[in-house]
Amino acid sequence: MRGFDLTPYRRSTVGFDRLFDLIENNARLQQGDNYPPFNIERLSEDRYRVTLAVAGFRSDELEITAQQNLLQVSGRKEETQATDRAKFVHVGIANRSFERRFELADFVRVETADLADGLLTIELVREVPEAMKPKKIAINGGQLVEIGKDRDAA
Template sequence: MRGFDLTPYRRSTVGFDRLFDLIENSRAAQGDNYPPFNIERISEDRYRVTLAVAGFRAEELDITAQQNLLQVTGRKEESSSADRAKFLHVGIANRSFERRFELADFVRVDTAGLSDGLLTIELVREVPEAMKPKKIAINGGQVVDIVANRDAA
């Protein structure tokens, strides 16, 4: 299947390169759906990612947060053939995985927990004070002539 060409949009925008890269990368990374996950918006600036990691212990999971990237890795040791022979049917996936999530600017990992086969990762968006919108007060209808005031001084 042929993808959507974003070249015309790249030419007419400035500073949106990362957005187009995210679109292209997400389209390419839609292959494996293991482990299944949910993404919830808890409040205006709080999010929760929940992964179903049945059969994994906490020491077999690794969570790495870098700038704009959350990576969750599960490493399962290969079981011996004697262990496999005990199962009549294996329906619970017991394989290693790597799942990546692109994070928006100023989103950081707050906490992570493992309970009942679910890995829960809490995320918080913290916009720096300098980046928040500011209300600019308008002077009460008075026009100040800066040139006249400078000459008078």
């Protein structure tokens, strides 16, 4: 994303400000910290699954918060005592706290969350309200009606 200028697109589009802001913010926030690793799957047109590898975390150490257009997953581990750390010869399973954020499209909500075998699976569904769905508009007959006159009088 370095060196990619969105200005020409901002000038020629209307209503995409949020999308461009997300792209620019995401490019700025790329810090290389990919913990915990995750997958995002598209299951169907309106269903998604986010899977995070959270080995070593219990369900009471994880928190999922869904707000409008934002899904936040965090894990909190208590600091291990120095005496407990001394028992390990090698520590390869990350045991640190984390916070991972996912920007959600409009009308996407969390349906379920499940923790099994070290994987946190979050099911998402997009539900567009009926009022926001496209509608066919009927075109009235070929007669023009002047304002203030009845159709029958014309």
